[in-house]
Amino acid sequence: MAMKWLALVAVVFTGALLIYGVSDFPDWGSADSPANGGIEGAGRSVSQTFIQETKPLTHVPNMVTAVLADYRGYDTMFETVVVFAAGMAIFAVLRVLKTVDGQHSRVIRDRSVDGDHQRIIVGTTCKILIPVIQMFALYVVAHGHHSPGGGFQGGVILGASFILLGLSDGMETAMERLSEGKFVAMAAIGVLIYAGIGLLSQFVGRDFLDYGALQPLLGTPDEGWARSHAMLGVEVGVTFTVTAIMFAIYVNLASKGELKGGL
Amino acid sequence: MIDQLPVICVLSPLFGALFVALFGSRSHSACFPIAIVSLVISLICAIGCTQQVFTTGQAMDYFVGGWGAGKVVEGVEIPLGFGIQLRVDHLNALVLCIIGIAVLLVSIFAIRPQGEKDTEKTHYFYSLFLMLACGLFGQTITRDAFNLFVLVEVSSLASYGLIAMGSSPRGTVAAFNYIIMGTVGASFYLLGVGYLYLKTGTLNMDGIRQVIELSPDVADSRSVMVAFILIMLGMWIKMAFFPLYGWLPNAYSYCPSSAGAVLAPLMTKVSVYVMIRMMITVFGLEWVFESFDWSALIVWLAVIAIFAGSVFALAQNELKKMLCYLIVAEVGYMVGGAWLADADRWGLTGAIYHILADALMTLCLFLAVATFAKRAGVIKLDDLDGLFKKMPLTMVGFIVGALAMIGVPPTCGFFSKFYLIRGGIESGRWEFVIALLVSSLVNAILFFRIFEIAYFGSSPPEGHGHHDDEEHGETTARRGLEAPLTSLVPLWITAALIIGLGLMNGQVVEFIRKTVGLLGGGAA
Numbered sequence: 001m002a003m004k005w006l007a008l009v010a011v012v013f014t015g016a017l018l019i020y021g022v023s024d025f026p027d028w029g030s031a032d033s034p035a036n037g038g039i040e041g042a043g044r045s046v047s048q049t050f051i052q053e054t055k056p057l058t059h060v061p062n063m064v065t066a067v068l069a070d071y072r073g074y075d076t077m078f079e080t081v082v083v084f085a086a087g088m089a090i091f092a093v094l095r096v097l098k099t100v101d102g103q104h105s106r107v108i109r110d111r112s113v114d115g116d117h118q119r120i121i122v123g124t125t126c127k128i129l130i131p132v133i134q135m136f137a138l139y140v141v142a143h144g145h146h147s148p149g150g151g152f153q154g155g156v157i158l159g160a161s162f163i164l165l166g167l168s169d170g171m172e173t174a175m176e177r178l179s180e181g182k183f184v185a186m187a188a189i190g191v192l193i194y195a196g197i198g199l200l201s202q203f204v205g206r207d208f209l210d211y212g213a214l215q216p217l218l219g220t221p222d223e224g225w226a227r228s229h230a231m232l233g234v235e236v237g238v239t240f241t242v243t244a245i246m247f248a249i250y251v252n253l254a255s256k257g258e259l260k261g262g263l
Numbered sequence: 264m265i266d267q268l269p270v271i272c273v274l275s276p277l278f279g280a281l282f283v284a285l286f287g288s289r290s291h292s293a294c295f296p297i298a299i300v301s302l303v304i305s306l307i308c309a310i311g312c313t314q315q316v317f318t319t320g321q322a323m324d325y326f327v328g329g330w331g332a333g334k335v336v337e338g339v340e341i342p343l344g345f346g347i348q349l350r351v352d353h354l355n356a357l358v359l360c361i362i363g364i365a366v367l368l369v370s371i372f373a374i375r376p377q378g379e380k381d382t383e384k385t386h387y388f389y390s391l392f393l394m395l396a397c398g399l400f401g402q403t404i405t406r407d408a409f410n411l412f413v414l415v416e417v418s419s420l421a422s423y424g425l426i427a428m429g430s431s432p433r434g435t436v437a438a439f440n441y442i443i444m445g446t447v448g449a450s451f452y453l454l455g456v457g458y459l460y461l462k463t464g465t466l467n468m469d470g471i472r473q474v475i476e477l478s479p480d481v482a483d484s485r486s487v488m489v490a491f492i493l494i495m496l497g498m499w500i501k502m503a504f505f506p507l508y509g510w511l512p513n514a515y516s517y518c519p520s521s522a523g524a525v526l527a528p529l530m531t532k533v534s535v536y537v538m539i540r541m542m543i544t545v546f547g548l549e550w551v552f553e554s555f556d557w558s559a560l561i562v563w564l565a566v567i568a569i570f571a572g573s574v575f576a577l578a579q580n581e582l583k584k585m586l587c588y589l590i591v592a593e594v595g596y597m598v599g600g601a602w603l604a605d606a607d608r609w610g611l612t613g614a615i616y617h618i619l620a621d622a623l624m625t626l627c628l629f630l631a632v633a634t635f636a637k638r639a640g641v642i643k644l645d646d647l648d649g650l651f652k653k654m655p656l657t658m659v660g661f662i663v664g665a666l667a668m669i670g671v672p673p674t675c676g677f678f679s680k681f682y683l684i685r686g687g688i689e690s691g692r693w694e695f696v697i698a699l700l701v702s703s704l705v706n707a708i709l710f711f712r713i714f715e716i717a718y719f720g721s722s723p724p725e726g727h728g729h730h731d732d733e734e735h736g737e738t739t740a741r742r743g744l745e746a747p748l749t750s751l752v753p754l755w756i757t758a759a760l761i762i763g764l765g766l767m768n769g770q771v772v773e774f775i776r777k778t779v780g781l782l783g784g785g786a787a
Contacts (some may be wrong), residue, residue: 021458021489034464034481039474045464046344053339074327074347078401078413081277085394085417088284089424092387093435181288188284195277201329208270210329212336224337 058227060145068150069231073209076234077194079152080241084191087245091184094257126168133161141239145228151235155242162247171254174247180259183244190240197233265315269325269349272308272359273401275301276366280393287386294389298370301393305400306363313356317774322352332467344467348406353777354543354615355403358536361622362403364760365528366396368753372630373521388428388519395421395525399533408456408545409466411537412449415501419445422530425522426514434517437510444510448500455493459545462486468544475550482550491555494541502534502594505568512587520633523583528625531590532618535597539615542601543778548608558604562692565599568592569698573705580644582632585709586625589668592702593621596683599695603686608776610686613679615775620667620675620764627664627757631657634746634754647713649720653744658717660754665710667761670703675764682772 026033038045050071054063058070068076137157144150166174178186198209206213211230212223220226251259279301287294315323326332330346351359370392398418402411423445427438460466462481463474475482496507503511515527542551552558572592579585597617603610634657635641639650651658667676680699687696745751764771 017489017492018454021486021493024485025461033461034474035461036464038464039478039481044342046342047464049339049342049345057337057339070328071330071346072409075407075410075413078410078417081394081397082413082416082420084281084284085391085420085424088280088387088390088394089420089427092384092391092424093427093438095384095387097383184288185285188281191277192281192285195274195281199274202267202270207326207329208267208274209327212329222337 057224058231059224060228060231062144062146062148064148065144065150065231065235066227069144069234070209070211070227073198073211073231073234076238077191077198077209080191080194080238083245084187084241087187087248090249090252094252095259096257122168126164130161130165133164134158137161137239141235142232144235145232151238152242154235155239156246158239159243159246159250162243163250166247166250166254171251172260175251175259178244178247180251183248187241187244187248190237190242190244193237193240194234197230197237265311266323266325268308268311268315269323269351269404270327272305272312272363273349273397273404275304275308276393276397276400280390280397283386283390283393287389291383291385294386295370295374298389298393299367302363302367302370302396305396306360306367309356309359309363309400312351313360316351316353316356320777322350325349343473344407344465344470347410348467348469349404350406351404352779353774354540355536357619357771357774358403358533359400361619362396362399362529362533364756365622365626366392366399366525368626368630368756369521369525371749372524372633372753374749384428388425388522391421391424392522392525394418395425399529403533403536406468406544407466408459408468408471412453412456415449415452415537418530418533419449419501422522422526425526426518428522429518431517433513434519437513437517441510441514444500444507448497448507451493451497451500453497455490455497458486458490458493462490468540471545472547475547482554487546488555491541491546491551494545495538498534498538498541499598502531502538502598503591504594504598505564505571505591508568508572508591508594511591512584515587515590516581516583520629520636524626524629524633527586527590527629528622531594532597532622532625535594535601535614535618538598539601539611539618543611548611552604556604558602559692561602562599562695565595565602566694566698568595568598569702573702576709577705581642582635582644582647582713583629583642585644586628586632589706589709590625593617593625596679596699596702597621599698600683600686603690603692603695605686605690607689608686609682609689612772612776613682613684613686615778616675616682616768616772617679619771620679620761623757623761623764624664624667624674624676627660627754627761628668630750630754630757631661631664634750635661637750638744638746644713644716647717647720649717651714651718651720654746656751657746657754660751660758662714663758663761665706665713667765669706669710673765674761675768676761678765678768678772 031037034045036045036047038048050063050067054060054066058066060066137154140149140157141151141154162174162178165177197211201210201213202208204213204217211227214230215223215226218226218229220229279297282297283294312323325348327347327349330341332341332343332345334341373392395418398414398421401414402418405411405414423438423442426441427435456466459471462484463471465471465474475487481487500507515523518526542548569592572588572595576585576588576592579588597614600610600614600617635647635650635654638654639646641647641650663674667674670676670680680703684696684699687693687699
């Protein structure tokens with residue numbers, strides 16, 4: 001009980017502190033706020049430069065994508081590493097590598113649909129839905145330059161399609177499509193694609209993740225287009241990792257780390 | 264090539280982690296060479312950067328993506344904070360070297376990771392280990408307040424995984440507590456950075472400080488003050504500063520011993536570094552000590568931390584737990600030192616020097632204790648009985664670490680206390696000076712008690728013959744227990760570095776004090 005009161009005091013204190021700090025924030029959406037208009041005497045603000053110069057610098061209409069995948073691409077690479085690290089941590093904690101005979105009771109499921117009407121309905125619906133979901137996922141990845149979307153969102157949708165397959169048709173069916181070796185490799189390769197594109201610009205003689213350096217390799221008319229294409233490349237890398245880790249977390253949780261049987 | 268060193272230092276362990284994940288599951292023997300090679304590359308880069316900073320006297324800048332401030336790309340002048348900046352300066356160069364040395368030594372020590380649920384998980388262990396190293400290097404080297412958060416998350420997630428791999432179920436519970444506390448800490452930090460961004464419009468550390476110096480409105484605003492409090496709270500949770508230390512002892516005692524040997528010396532120390540970086544580079548010492556000025560309160564908290572850590576350490580009869588509470592006391596040294604606010608910044612200098620010293624001392628003690636646990640099943644203090652004769656070579660390393668912890672002259676522990684006490688005297692904070700002296704006394708009692716048990720232990724001789732490959736838990740048959748070279752060499756190197764850092768204290772402190780803002784008066 002004492003702990004509850006202590007927790008309440010801590011929460012109230014934190015809330016009060018946050019509200020106190022908010023009280024002299026710039027007005028909501030104000031064009032003169034430091035984050036939008038910059039500070040007097042400090043030159044053009046970063047966000048103004050983002051808004052005004054993204055199109056000439058990268059030819060990407062959706063400037064959020066340009067900020068995320070190019071200007072602050074180093075952050076996004078490590079966000080992908082965070083996802084990868086979470087997956088590895090889940091494996092390290094949950095994965096059971098030596099199964100003792102007898103402890104693991106493997107449920108042999110009736111794979112035929114006869115007599116399992118619920119299975120017919122769910123299975124058929126998902127069979128129709130999954131390809132559509134996957135197509136949509138690829139669209140979200142590819143269309144990140146023009147609309148909200150990109151690697152993380154697309155990867156989550158793609159991962160969800162595999163999880164849906166596992167839920168509707170058994171985890172082992174999904175694992176036949178995407179086995180353990182494959183999704184672990186896929187997760188690592190995703191980050192490797194991202195970091196590899198960055199490393200490639202270092203080999204060309206420029207800084208890490210300087211996509212403009214890839215212009216001769218990609219044969220684009222100018223460095224802006226090279227940036228645009230390289231951003232798509234890193235988004236694909238992110239998609240790989242996010243898809244694989246989403247599915248990896250699901251199978252590890254669903255089968256208590258044995259990657260057999262399951263839901 | 265030289266100018267690429269800062270980023271390679273961070274990337275090398277990342278690529279190592281990816282290759283371990285790719286190839287490690289097929290052959291576990293591939294993990295170890297990949298880990299060593301990537302960490303050696305990092306260490307070479309860290310030393311190269313330090314060398315460069317030392318010879319030129321200038322900080323090394325690196326702009327990821329080529330978005331350098333002031334550079335003109337396609338006719339557009341790039342402002343500061345457009346991309347992400349990395350910078351090696353006098354403050355973080357040596358911290359990078361210490362991280363490099365510690366992770367490399369522990370990865371040698373961990374050749375056969377101990378205490379895991381089964382050794383089939385070697386590749387997960389090394390993958391997480393390398394990502395931890397990557398996160399630590401990254402958060403030390405970055406000059407971007409948000410990038411720092413991302414890398415704190417990388418290292419934290421890796422450490423949660425490493426702690427939860429321990430064989431005892433208490434490790435899993437401890438890891439869960441640590442996840443909750445660590446997430447709260449990281450969220451506080453992130454909220455603080457968000458507040459700062461709203462008031463300053465930039466995430467670059469130098470950019471934020473420039474705005475705070477330029478605009479009195481921003482400097483005096485409540486938002487910036489709340490941002491500072493949130494960032495400090497977040498980092499104090501991460502470093503286990505006094506009232507927020509609850510997660511630490513169990514997390515570091517029940518994890519695999521090779522994970523403990525890297526987490527205990529580095530995680531808390533890097534958080535202290537981040538706190539000092541925030542004070543010096545993001546807010547500026549002038550703002551911290553003049554506009555904010557909570558120095559007295561925080562030094563008192565540090566004093567309480569030192570006393571509490573020492574008293575709890577005295578009450579422990581498990582060796583690792585005892586060391587964990589000593590870490591709590593040592594964090595008190597560093598936070599207190601950093602906040603002393605003496606005009607010549609000796610307290611802050613001492614705190615930075617103590618980051619290096621304490622990382623080495625803690626590494627030394629944890630390596631020794633992990634070896635004791637592995638070879639002789641030592642968990643409680645009484646298990647050390649007569650161990651001096653059975654493991655003399657390991658014991659030598661332990662003694663050096665212990666003497667440094669007490670603060671005996673040729674070791675670095677003496678000099679860091681010397682600078683901290685000097686800061687305490689110059690700022691007139693006698694409570695801090697007294698706390699340091701009492702804590703040294705308590706450390707002396709603690710470690711001489713251990714020496715006594717280990718040296719004069721009067722157990723009847725028991726067990727003969729060689730028993731290689733003893734698993735822990737076995738307390739009999741203690742002859743021929745001496746650890747293999749993979750354990751001894753890292754331990755001795757650490758012990759040698761403790762003495763080396765102590766002897767070199769003049770040069771090291773001179774180097775540290777070239778950090779902007781450390782040479783008196785707080786003028787940046």
